[in-house]
Amino acid sequence: xxxxxxxxxxxxxxxxxxxxxxxxLTGRGTISAATRERVLEVAESVGYRPNLAARSMRxxxxxxxxxxxxxxxxxxxxxxxxxGEIAAAAGYTTETHTVDGTIEERTDQVRALADARQHEGILxxxxxxxxxxxxxxxAPGERDGATVVVAEATFDEHMRSLGELADATAVGVFVEALxxxxxxxxxxxxxPDQFASARARRDAxxxxxxxxxxxxxxxxxxxxxxxxxxxxxxxxxLALRALPDSAPPLAVVAANDLLAAGVLRGAAERxxxxxxxxxxxxxxxxxxxxxxxxxxxxxxxxxxxxxRRAMQRLLAAVRGDDPPERGAxxxxxxxxxxxGPQRP
Amino acid sequence: xxxxxxxxxxxxxxxxxxxxxxxxLTGRGTISAATRERVLEVAESVGYRPNLAARSMRxxxxxxxxxxxxxxxxxxxxxxxxxGEIAAAAGYTTETHTVDGTIEERTDQVRALADARQHEGILxxxxxxxxxxxxxxxAPGERDGATVVVAEATFDEHMRSLGELADATAVGVFVEALxxxxxxxxxxxxxPDQFASARARRDAxxxxxxxxxxxxxxxxxxxxxxxxxxxxxxxxxLALRALPDSAPPLAVVAANDLLAAGVLRGAAERxxxxxxxxxxxxxxxxxxxxxxxxxxxxxxxxxxxxxRRAMQRLLAAVRGDDPPERGAxxxxxxxxxxxGPQRP
DNA sequence: CTGAAAGCGCTTACAG
DNA sequence: CTGAAAGCGCTTACAG
Numbered sequence: 001x002x003x004x005x006x007x008x009x010x011x012x013x014x015x016x017x018x019x020x021x022x023x024x025l026t027g028r029g030t031i032s033a034a035t036r037e038r039v040l041e042v043a044e045s046v047g048y049r050p051n052l053a054a055r056s057m058r059x060x061x062x063x064x065x066x067x068x069x070x071x072x073x074x075x076x077x078x079x080x081x082x083x084g085e086i087a088a089a090a091g092y093t094t095e096t097h098t099v100d101g102t103i104e105e106r107t108d109q110v111r112a113l114a115d116a117r118q119h120e121g122i123l124x125x126x127x128x129x130x131x132x133x134x135x136x137x138x139a140p141g142e143r144d145g146a147t148v149v150v151a152e153a154t155f156d157e158h159m160r161s162l163g164e165l166a167d168a169t170a171v172g173v174f175v176e177a178l179x180x181x182x183x184x185x186x187x188x189x190x191x192p193d194q195f196a197s198a199r200a201r202r203d204a205x206x207x208x209x210x211x212x213x214x215x216x217x218x219x220x221x222x223x224x225x226x227x228x229x230x231x232x233x234x235x236x237x238l239a240l241r242a243l244p245d246s247a248p249p250l251a252v253v254a255a256n257d258l259l260a261a262g263v264l265r266g267a268a269e270r271x272x273x274x275x276x277x278x279x280x281x282x283x284x285x286x287x288x289x290x291x292x293x294x295x296x297x298x299x300x301x302x303x304x305x306x307x308r309r310a311m312q313r314l315l316a317a318v319r320g321d322d323p324p325e326r327g328a329x330x331x332x333x334x335x336x337x338x339x340g341p342q343r344p
Numbered sequence: 345x346x347x348x349x350x351x352x353x354x355x356x357x358x359x360x361x362x363x364x365x366x367x368x369l370t371g372r373g374t375i376s377a378a379t380r381e382r383v384l385e386v387a388e389s390v391g392y393r394p395n396l397a398a399r400s401m402r403x404x405x406x407x408x409x410x411x412x413x414x415x416x417x418x419x420x421x422x423x424x425x426x427x428g429e430i431a432a433a434a435g436y437t438t439e440t441h442t443v444d445g446t447i448e449e450r451t452d453q454v455r456a457l458a459d460a461r462q463h464e465g466i467l468x469x470x471x472x473x474x475x476x477x478x479x480x481x482x483a484p485g486e487r488d489g490a491t492v493v494v495a496e497a498t499f500d501e502h503m504r505s506l507g508e509l510a511d512a513t514a515v516g517v518f519v520e521a522l523x524x525x526x527x528x529x530x531x532x533x534x535x536p537d538q539f540a541s542a543r544a545r546r547d548a549x550x551x552x553x554x555x556x557x558x559x560x561x562x563x564x565x566x567x568x569x570x571x572x573x574x575x576x577x578x579x580x581x582l583a584l585r586a587l588p589d590s591a592p593p594l595a596v597v598a599a600n601d602l603l604a605a606g607v608l609r610g611a612a613e614r615x616x617x618x619x620x621x622x623x624x625x626x627x628x629x630x631x632x633x634x635x636x637x638x639x640x641x642x643x644x645x646x647x648x649x650x651x652r653r654a655m656q657r658l659l660a661a662v663r664g665d666d667p668p669e670r671g672a673x674x675x676x677x678x679x680x681x682x683x684g685p686q687r688p
Numbered sequence: 689c690t691g692a693a694a695g696c697g698c699t700t701a702c703a704g
Numbered sequence: 705c706t707g708a709a710a711g712c713g714c715t716t717a718c719a720g
Binding site: 006007008018029050051052056058059 | 712716
């Protein structure tokens with residue numbers, strides 16, 4: 001068969017009109033059960049598949065969603081899996097688009113994708129400026145049929161990030177537990193400032209230290225400051241090397257496991273023991289981290305679940321439904337050797 | 345504007361027929377430069393975007409490609425980035441689909457995707473049975489307009505895997521270099537058998553040992569066998585724990601960095617030094633691996649480049665061109681501390 | 689309950 | 705060089 005069968009072919013074979021075939025497949029018109037069954041049988045037997053381009057032209061629905069990610073984040077594949085799962089269950093296909101550059105450039109690229117109107121909705125995993133985002137509070141009718149754009153992480157008016165993956169409350173838990181265990185000298189190895197998650201963890205660290213300083217029981221806390229500013233473990237290693245000999249005993253809160261690994265390496269190179277002279281926490285539950293010596297205390301983030309939730313928010317926006325309620329946190333602390341024997 | 349402008353709207357404003365607008369945009373018909381320019385100006389000014397569903401219905405081309413991946417492989421995001429880059433440059437959009445299950449189930453899922461005929465081509469990164477793959481040697485005209493399916497990794501008649509990412513020649517280099525450095529006792533920690541790459545590395549290990557045994561200079565080589573069979577570092581750690589006390593000095597070829605980390609941990613737990621009692625090699629150039637103590641000798645795989653090449657093969661097949669020539673290897677050995685001071 | 693017909697927005701021979 | 709017209713394969717009021 002040179003061309004795939006169309007609804008006309010099915011109609012001819014089933015001895016009905018083409019419209020009847022359409023009704024049988026969409027289940028929309030009024031049609032007798034017997035006719036529907038016969039049509040569906042014929043459709044099945046000839047391997048009929050509706051031409052989605054034609055359907056889309058009539059319905060003005062494309063059934064396509066786009067997920068925008070950055071070029072490098074390893075964990076985003078898991079987010080994509082979760083998002084794709086939910087979208088598929090709702091009858092949508094998802095396409096992945098990669099954007100890069102400054103936040104303005106990324107925003108422009110998302111805007112261009114939305115203007116192409118090929119998708120019913122766009123979920124962006126990379127932060128973009130809020131002006132491209134759809135006002136989900138507005139009635140769907142007021143949206144001009146424009147593509148709905150929803151972000152996993154976005155910025156509030158203070159450029160603080162919002163979104164599941166930017167939740168940094170575990171940092172406060174780390175600091176408090178380490179204070180409880182007797183630690184008083186702290187250091188934060190931060191990620192790059194452009195990353196919402198990195199900023200959130202840094203801010204949470206500074207807030208936790210400030211809280212500790214205010215509490216009479218821990219007023220003798222001292223922060224050696226915030227170092228780093230990239231996801232490079234080399235920067236973390238060098239930061240450790242640059243510390244004064246008097247630094248230990250030291251508690252380091254690293255913005256992720258990679259930086260924590262750099263910290264451990266730097267400490268080892270100076271002959272500092274871990275978790276003796278230096279304790280350290282990471283983030284992401286990197287698979288290798290559990291097999292470091294000492295194994296890494298970290299935050300296990302359920303990226304797949306975060307992807308599912310983000311997609312649920314997008315779907316709700318596309319349909320004009322109320323946004324789903326926020327679920328339980330997707331982050332869970334995993335205590336291991338790098339913070340010493342104490343557990344909260 | 346309630347609906348986006350169509351070519352009719354542009355035609356009306358520009359004072360030409362709708363067909364002329366189409367010619368101006370596709371650059372296909374015979375049309376005066378002046379008219380074309382005027383039409384393009386109007387199109388630009390009203391923000392005209394061709395309706396791709398309508399275009400697709402006429403041209404029978406969708407401009408869409410699909411990339412099929414598994415649900416878990418972290419590195420595949422980089423492959424996707426490379427593949428998407430090439431596809432976008434060729435004017436295609438790429439969609440990501442995830443399949444799971446046995447090889448038969450995955451094959452069926454790819455088949456269903458192809459049968460839907462929504463894509464001009466499908467690139468599968470997960471191995472599938474060869475019968476879904478398009479015979480790229482056949483003339484495009486003989487393909488019935490069916491969706492072209494190309495695999496990154498596939499199986500030859502001996503179920504050996506083919507494809508950039510299954511190239512395991514670095515294993516032979518590891519074994520030879522370690523033999524040269526005086527090592528004679530070897531162990532392979534294998535990945536899961538379902539993975540083409542894992543099988544390729546295991547086979548390359550066995551072949552290298554056999555070669556060494558044949559060579560008079562290294563005939564005293566002894567392999568303690570092949571252990572493991574999953575990507576779990578825990579399995580690797582336990583494998584080390586299960587070794588006899590007499591195992592060292594031992595050279596371990598692990599199927600990836602994660603397993604190598606498990607090996608190092610297991611060795612440390614037994615009080616074996618690395619790279620003294622035990623040397624180990626990994627694979628993938630995991631970011632944390634470089635900061636382990638000892639840092640991990642590994643294989644840096646350019647996943648993005650592998651993705652680019654795979655997509656180039658798909659595009660060639662879609663267009664009916666000859667497949668592109670195989671480029672230089674995408675894998676590069678990175679020697680670090682875990683194999684000791686010797687370098688080949 | 690079923691069918692004839694219009695129309696979604698394009699591309700492309702064909703006529704002028 | 706330009707336009708009128710057909711048609712890609714659907715969905716959906718509307719008439720019977």
